[in-house]
Amino acid sequence: GQNIDQPTEMTATEGAIVQINCTYQTSGFNGLFWYQQHAGEAPTFLSYNVLDGLEEKGRFSSFLSRSKGYSYLLLKELQMKDSASYLCAVMDSNYQLIWGAGTKLIIKP
């Protein structure tokens, strides 16, 4: 079966750095996505990786290793507004997104 694993919850301090990991097992691979979802709101797109390596976008970076079935989202200079759930999703061979359950990130002052 297809499976996306990510930690259920993480806590970090304002101003610090946090890394959210995602491992996946899917039938085929056509890219990995990270989305941010604030409580009670819709998911919004953060990043897309299809090749191995690091993609940097401001305070957020996303890394992919296809051979290891592994990705992480790195958030730097954490702000209180970064408190949200972070969803990892993989596009499979049918070009459908398979979603992880999300990691709830709690930022403490």
Place this chain on the structure above:
Amino acid sequence: IAGITQAPTSQILAAGRRMTLRCTQDMRHNAMYWYRQDLGLGLRLIHYSNTAGTTGKGEVPDGYSVSRANTDDFPLTLASAVPSQTSVYFCASSDSSSGTDEQFFGPGTRLTVL
């Protein structure tokens, strides 16, 4: 309209009733999707449409139907609601020619079936 809209925002429904959730996008995206999101689970795909006039089944299609008569609208119908269909429903769209296939989500419909 800017982006994707969904209606209603929330609804309480008696079991056995028929319900249609509406979704409209103004981005001229060819692909549209319906997901449900339940606590502790990832988003699960119910139905999708790659282009107007075509639809396909996702991971959890039973009890739901969709239609795609035009590019903008993608309604989801529950023919006879059951309590297990209590969930938050998100509609999304994407432009498959964009390269990344980033999906844009509507604000969601919170549905409670009693």
